[in-house]
Amino acid sequence: FLAGRTALVTGGTSGIGLAIAEALAAAGCRVSINGLGDAAQIAAALSGIEAHGTQPARHDPADLRDPEAIDAMMARCAADGGIDILVNCAGMQIAKPLEALPDGAWEAIIAVNLSAAYHSMRRALPAMAAKGFGRVVNIASVHGLVASAGKAPYVASKFGLVGLSKALALEYAAAGSRETGGVTVNCICPGWVETPLIEPQIEARMNGGSRDDGVRALLREKQPSLRMSRPEEIADSVLWLCRREAHNITGATIAIDGAWTAQ
Ligand code: NAD
Numbered sequence: 001f002l003a004g005r006t007a008l009v010t011g012g013t014s015g016i017g018l019a020i021a022e023a024l025a026a027a028g029c030r031v032s033i034n035g036l037g038d039a040a041q042i043a044a045a046l047s048g049i050e051a052h053g054t055q056p057a058r059h060d061p062a063d064l065r066d067p068e069a070i071d072a073m074m075a076r077c078a079a080d081g082g083i084d085i086l087v088n089c090a091g092m093q094i095a096k097p098l099e100a101l102p103d104g105a106w107e108a109i110i111a112v113n114l115s116a117a118y119h120s121m122r123r124a125l126p127a128m129a130a131k132g133f134g135r136v137v138n139i140a141s142v143h144g145l146v147a148s149a150g151k152a153p154y155v156a157s158k159f160g161l162v163g164l165s166k167a168l169a170l171e172y173a174a175a176g177s178r179e180t181g182g183v184t185v186n187c188i189c190p191g192w193v194e195t196p197l198i199e200p201q202i203e204a205r206m207n208g209g210s211r212d213d214g215v216r217a218l219l220r221e222k223q224p225s226l227r228m229s230r231p232e233e234i235a236d237s238v239l240w241l242c243r244r245e246a247h248n249i250t251g252a253t254i255a256i257d258g259a260w261t262a263q
Pocket of ligand 1: 092
Protein backbone atom coordinates (compact mmCIF):
# COMPACT_ATOMS: atom_id res chain seq x y z
CA PHE A 1 0.00 0.00 0.00
CA LEU A 2 2.88 2.39 0.74
CA ALA A 3 5.14 1.41 -2.16
CA GLY A 4 5.60 4.31 -4.55
CA ARG A 5 4.08 6.89 -2.19
CA THR A 6 5.92 10.15 -1.55
CA ALA A 7 6.73 11.29 1.98
CA LEU A 8 8.13 14.45 3.54
CA VAL A 9 9.62 14.12 7.02
CA THR A 10 10.65 17.30 8.81
CA GLY A 11 13.31 16.78 11.44
CA GLY A 12 14.54 13.96 9.21
CA THR A 13 18.23 14.73 9.70
CA SER A 14 18.35 13.38 13.26
CA GLY A 15 16.76 11.22 15.93
CA ILE A 16 13.13 10.19 15.59
CA GLY A 17 12.63 11.88 12.20
CA LEU A 18 15.58 10.06 10.67
CA ALA A 19 14.25 6.70 11.93
CA ILE A 20 10.82 7.53 10.46
CA ALA A 21 12.39 8.46 7.11
CA GLU A 22 14.30 5.16 7.08
CA ALA A 23 11.18 3.16 7.92
CA LEU A 24 9.13 4.88 5.19
CA ALA A 25 11.94 4.22 2.68
CA ALA A 26 11.98 0.56 3.71
CA ALA A 27 8.21 0.44 3.07
CA GLY A 28 8.84 1.60 -0.50
CA CYS A 29 8.19 5.35 -0.21
CA ARG A 30 10.17 8.04 -1.98
CA VAL A 31 11.33 10.16 0.95
CA SER A 32 12.29 13.81 1.28
CA ILE A 33 13.67 15.07 4.54
CA ASN A 34 13.96 18.54 5.96
CA GLY A 35 16.14 19.49 8.87
CA LEU A 36 19.20 21.36 10.00
CA GLY A 37 22.70 19.94 10.04
CA ASP A 38 26.07 20.32 8.34
CA ALA A 39 26.77 18.81 4.93
CA ALA A 40 28.27 15.64 6.44
CA GLN A 41 25.27 15.02 8.72
CA ILE A 42 22.83 15.56 5.86
CA ALA A 43 24.80 13.29 3.51
CA ALA A 44 24.94 10.57 6.19
CA ALA A 45 21.17 10.85 6.77
CA LEU A 46 20.42 10.61 3.03
CA SER A 47 22.65 7.60 2.49
CA GLY A 48 21.16 5.88 5.58
CA ILE A 49 17.65 6.42 4.18
CA GLU A 50 18.68 5.22 0.71
CA ALA A 51 20.24 2.10 2.23
CA HIS A 52 16.84 1.19 3.70
CA GLY A 53 14.93 1.61 0.43
CA THR A 54 15.34 1.52 -3.32
CA GLN A 55 14.66 5.14 -4.29
CA PRO A 56 16.81 8.27 -4.07
CA ALA A 57 16.21 10.46 -1.01
CA ARG A 58 16.20 14.26 -1.10
CA HIS A 59 16.99 16.95 1.48
CA ASP A 60 15.18 20.30 1.59
CA PRO A 61 17.04 23.02 3.50
CA ALA A 62 14.06 25.17 4.62
CA ASP A 63 14.43 26.78 8.04
CA LEU A 64 11.09 26.05 9.67
CA ARG A 65 11.12 29.28 11.67
CA ASP A 66 10.32 31.05 8.37
CA PRO A 67 6.79 30.54 6.93
CA GLU A 68 7.92 31.71 3.47
CA ALA A 69 10.67 29.08 3.46
CA ILE A 70 8.06 26.44 4.38
CA ASP A 71 5.80 27.55 1.53
CA ALA A 72 8.76 27.30 -0.87
CA MET A 73 9.60 23.81 0.43
CA MET A 74 5.99 22.69 0.00
CA ALA A 75 5.92 24.11 -3.53
CA ARG A 76 9.11 22.19 -4.40
CA CYS A 77 7.55 18.99 -3.05
CA ALA A 78 4.32 19.61 -4.97
CA ALA A 79 6.31 20.07 -8.17
CA ASP A 80 8.25 16.88 -7.42
CA GLY A 81 5.25 14.51 -7.31
CA GLY A 82 3.28 15.85 -4.33
CA ILE A 83 3.14 14.58 -0.76
CA ASP A 84 1.15 11.51 0.26
CA ILE A 85 2.60 11.31 3.76
CA LEU A 86 3.63 14.34 5.80
CA VAL A 87 5.43 13.78 9.09
CA ASN A 88 5.99 16.90 11.15
CA CYS A 89 8.77 15.77 13.44
CA ALA A 90 11.08 18.80 13.67
CA GLY A 91 11.24 20.13 17.18
CA MET A 92 13.32 22.00 19.68
CA GLN A 93 13.39 22.18 23.43
CA ILE A 94 14.84 24.58 25.99
CA ALA A 95 14.23 23.08 29.42
CA LYS A 96 14.46 26.01 31.83
CA PRO A 97 12.10 27.68 34.29
CA LEU A 98 10.34 30.84 33.14
CA GLU A 99 12.83 33.27 34.70
CA ALA A 100 15.80 31.53 33.06
CA LEU A 101 14.42 31.31 29.51
CA PRO A 102 16.46 33.40 27.05
CA ASP A 103 14.86 36.13 24.91
CA GLY A 104 13.39 34.59 21.79
CA ALA A 105 12.95 31.10 23.30
CA TRP A 106 9.17 31.32 23.14
CA GLU A 107 9.13 32.59 19.54
CA ALA A 108 11.58 29.94 18.28
CA ILE A 109 9.92 26.99 20.03
CA ILE A 110 6.41 27.98 18.95
CA ALA A 111 7.63 28.58 15.38
CA VAL A 112 9.37 25.20 14.96
CA ASN A 113 7.15 22.94 17.07
CA LEU A 114 3.73 24.41 16.23
CA SER A 115 3.54 27.06 13.49
CA ALA A 116 5.66 25.04 11.04
CA ALA A 117 3.17 22.17 11.25
CA TYR A 118 0.33 24.59 10.52
CA HIS A 119 2.09 26.00 7.46
CA SER A 120 3.03 22.59 6.05
CA MET A 121 -0.46 21.13 6.61
CA ARG A 122 -2.05 24.21 5.02
CA ARG A 123 -0.26 23.35 1.79
CA ALA A 124 -0.43 19.53 1.99
CA LEU A 125 -3.98 18.71 3.13
CA PRO A 126 -6.02 20.20 0.25
CA ALA A 127 -3.98 18.21 -2.28
CA MET A 128 -4.36 15.04 -0.18
CA ALA A 129 -8.14 15.56 -0.07
CA ALA A 130 -8.24 15.99 -3.86
CA LYS A 131 -6.47 12.63 -4.26
CA GLY A 132 -8.53 10.87 -1.58
CA PHE A 133 -5.45 9.70 0.27
CA GLY A 134 -3.15 11.37 2.72
CA ARG A 135 -1.51 10.81 6.05
CA VAL A 136 -0.31 13.50 8.40
CA VAL A 137 1.52 12.31 11.47
CA ASN A 138 2.56 15.00 13.89
CA ILE A 139 5.16 14.06 16.46
CA ALA A 140 3.85 15.83 19.54
CA SER A 141 4.85 14.56 22.99
CA VAL A 142 3.47 13.49 26.34
CA HIS A 143 3.88 17.23 26.88
CA GLY A 144 0.95 17.68 24.49
CA LEU A 145 -1.17 15.81 27.05
CA VAL A 146 0.27 16.74 30.44
CA ALA A 147 2.66 19.44 31.63
CA SER A 148 6.02 19.41 33.38
CA ALA A 149 7.63 22.33 35.17
CA GLY A 150 10.54 24.01 33.43
CA LYS A 151 9.20 23.55 29.89
CA ALA A 152 6.48 26.18 29.48
CA PRO A 153 7.01 27.09 25.79
CA TYR A 154 7.55 23.43 24.83
CA VAL A 155 4.38 22.29 26.64
CA ALA A 156 2.39 25.14 25.07
CA SER A 157 3.68 24.24 21.61
CA LYS A 158 2.81 20.55 21.98
CA PHE A 159 -0.68 21.18 23.45
CA GLY A 160 -1.17 23.52 20.49
CA LEU A 161 -0.03 20.84 18.05
CA VAL A 162 -2.50 18.34 19.53
CA GLY A 163 -5.37 20.84 19.22
CA LEU A 164 -4.39 21.87 15.70
CA SER A 165 -4.24 18.22 14.63
CA LYS A 166 -7.68 17.44 16.05
CA ALA A 167 -9.22 20.48 14.33
CA LEU A 168 -7.76 19.53 10.94
CA ALA A 169 -8.65 15.85 11.40
CA LEU A 170 -12.27 17.04 11.66
CA GLU A 171 -12.02 19.22 8.58
CA TYR A 172 -10.67 16.38 6.43
CA ALA A 173 -12.41 13.40 8.05
CA ALA A 174 -14.76 12.78 5.12
CA ALA A 175 -12.13 13.10 2.37
CA GLY A 176 -11.54 10.00 0.25
CA SER A 177 -12.92 6.56 1.05
CA ARG A 178 -11.99 3.23 2.62
CA GLU A 179 -10.72 2.14 -0.81
CA THR A 180 -8.50 5.20 -1.37
CA GLY A 181 -7.43 5.19 2.29
CA GLY A 182 -8.88 8.54 3.34
CA VAL A 183 -7.05 11.52 4.81
CA THR A 184 -6.03 11.31 8.45
CA VAL A 185 -4.28 13.64 10.87
CA ASN A 186 -2.89 12.17 14.09
CA CYS A 187 -0.42 12.91 16.84
CA ILE A 188 2.06 10.51 18.33
CA CYS A 189 2.92 11.50 21.89
CA PRO A 190 6.19 9.92 23.01
CA GLY A 191 7.62 9.95 26.49
CA TRP A 192 11.40 9.69 26.68
CA VAL A 193 13.09 8.63 23.44
CA GLU A 194 16.86 8.19 23.12
CA THR A 195 17.88 11.07 20.83
CA PRO A 196 20.20 14.10 20.97
CA LEU A 197 17.23 16.29 22.04
CA ILE A 198 17.20 14.97 25.60
CA GLU A 199 20.98 14.85 26.24
CA PRO A 200 21.01 18.16 28.18
CA GLN A 201 18.29 16.77 30.46
CA ILE A 202 20.26 13.57 31.07
CA GLU A 203 23.41 15.60 31.82
CA ALA A 204 21.45 17.79 34.25
CA ARG A 205 20.63 14.66 36.30
CA MET A 206 24.05 12.95 36.34
CA ASN A 207 25.01 14.55 39.66
CA GLY A 208 28.65 13.65 39.16
CA GLY A 209 27.73 10.06 38.21
CA SER A 210 27.56 8.31 34.85
CA ARG A 211 25.26 8.92 31.89
CA ASP A 212 23.35 5.78 32.92
CA ASP A 213 22.72 7.37 36.33
CA GLY A 214 21.30 10.42 34.54
CA VAL A 215 19.05 8.24 32.37
CA ARG A 216 17.77 6.31 35.40
CA ALA A 217 17.02 9.52 37.29
CA LEU A 218 15.15 10.93 34.29
CA LEU A 219 13.01 7.80 33.88
CA ARG A 220 12.23 7.50 37.61
CA GLU A 221 10.71 11.00 37.64
CA LYS A 222 7.90 10.30 35.14
CA GLN A 223 8.10 7.13 33.00
CA PRO A 224 6.91 4.08 35.00
CA SER A 225 8.21 1.50 32.50
CA LEU A 226 11.71 2.77 33.38
CA ARG A 227 12.62 2.14 29.72
CA MET A 228 13.35 4.72 27.05
CA SER A 229 11.77 4.26 23.62
CA ARG A 230 14.07 3.90 20.64
CA PRO A 231 13.48 6.10 17.56
CA GLU A 232 12.74 3.05 15.38
CA GLU A 233 9.94 2.06 17.77
CA ILE A 234 8.27 5.44 17.25
CA ALA A 235 8.80 5.00 13.48
CA ASP A 236 6.92 1.71 13.60
CA SER A 237 3.79 3.45 14.89
CA VAL A 238 4.02 6.00 12.05
CA LEU A 239 4.05 3.16 9.51
CA TRP A 240 1.01 1.64 11.17
CA LEU A 241 -0.91 4.94 10.91
CA CYS A 242 -0.05 5.09 7.20
CA ARG A 243 -1.71 1.75 6.40
CA ARG A 244 -5.03 1.63 4.54
CA GLU A 245 -6.57 -0.15 7.55
CA ALA A 246 -5.89 2.95 9.65
CA HIS A 247 -8.30 5.08 7.56
CA ASN A 248 -10.57 5.60 10.58
CA ILE A 249 -7.82 6.46 13.03
CA THR A 250 -7.87 10.24 12.81
CA GLY A 251 -7.81 13.04 15.34
CA ALA A 252 -6.14 10.62 17.74
CA THR A 253 -3.29 11.10 20.18
CA ILE A 254 -1.26 7.96 20.57
CA ALA A 255 0.86 7.94 23.69
CA ILE A 256 4.04 5.85 23.60
CA ASP A 257 5.12 6.73 27.08
CA GLY A 258 5.57 3.70 29.37
CA ALA A 259 2.37 4.70 31.25
CA TRP A 260 3.57 8.28 31.97
CA THR A 261 0.14 9.74 31.17
CA ALA A 262 -1.76 6.89 32.86
CA GLN A 263 -0.83 8.38 36.22
P1 NAD B 1 16.51 15.75 17.49
O1 NAD B 1 17.13 16.94 18.14
O2 NAD B 1 17.32 14.53 17.26
O3 NAD B 1 15.84 16.18 16.10
C1 NAD B 1 15.20 17.42 15.92
C2 NAD B 1 15.08 17.70 14.44
O4 NAD B 1 14.41 18.96 14.23
C3 NAD B 1 16.45 17.80 13.74
O5 NAD B 1 16.40 17.16 12.49
C4 NAD B 1 16.61 19.31 13.56
O6 NAD B 1 17.44 19.67 12.48
C5 NAD B 1 15.15 19.72 13.30
N1 NAD B 1 14.98 21.17 13.50
C6 NAD B 1 15.12 21.87 14.66
N2 NAD B 1 14.96 23.20 14.40
C7 NAD B 1 14.70 23.32 13.06
C8 NAD B 1 14.46 24.41 12.18
N3 NAD B 1 14.47 25.70 12.63
N4 NAD B 1 14.25 24.16 10.87
C9 NAD B 1 14.28 22.88 10.39
N5 NAD B 1 14.50 21.82 11.17
C10 NAD B 1 14.71 22.02 12.49
O7 NAD B 1 15.25 15.42 18.41
P2 NAD B 1 14.19 14.22 18.44
O8 NAD B 1 14.17 13.73 19.83
O9 NAD B 1 14.38 13.28 17.31
O10 NAD B 1 12.85 15.08 18.24
C11 NAD B 1 11.95 14.87 17.18
C12 NAD B 1 10.56 15.28 17.65
O11 NAD B 1 10.13 14.39 18.69
C13 NAD B 1 10.48 16.68 18.25
O12 NAD B 1 9.31 17.32 17.79
C14 NAD B 1 10.41 16.44 19.74
O13 NAD B 1 9.75 17.47 20.41
C15 NAD B 1 9.63 15.15 19.77
N6 NAD B 1 9.78 14.37 21.01
C16 NAD B 1 10.98 13.89 21.40
C17 NAD B 1 11.08 13.16 22.59
C18 NAD B 1 12.37 12.59 23.10
O14 NAD B 1 12.40 12.09 24.24
N7 NAD B 1 13.44 12.59 22.34
C19 NAD B 1 9.93 12.93 23.35
C20 NAD B 1 8.71 13.45 22.92
C21 NAD B 1 8.64 14.16 21.72
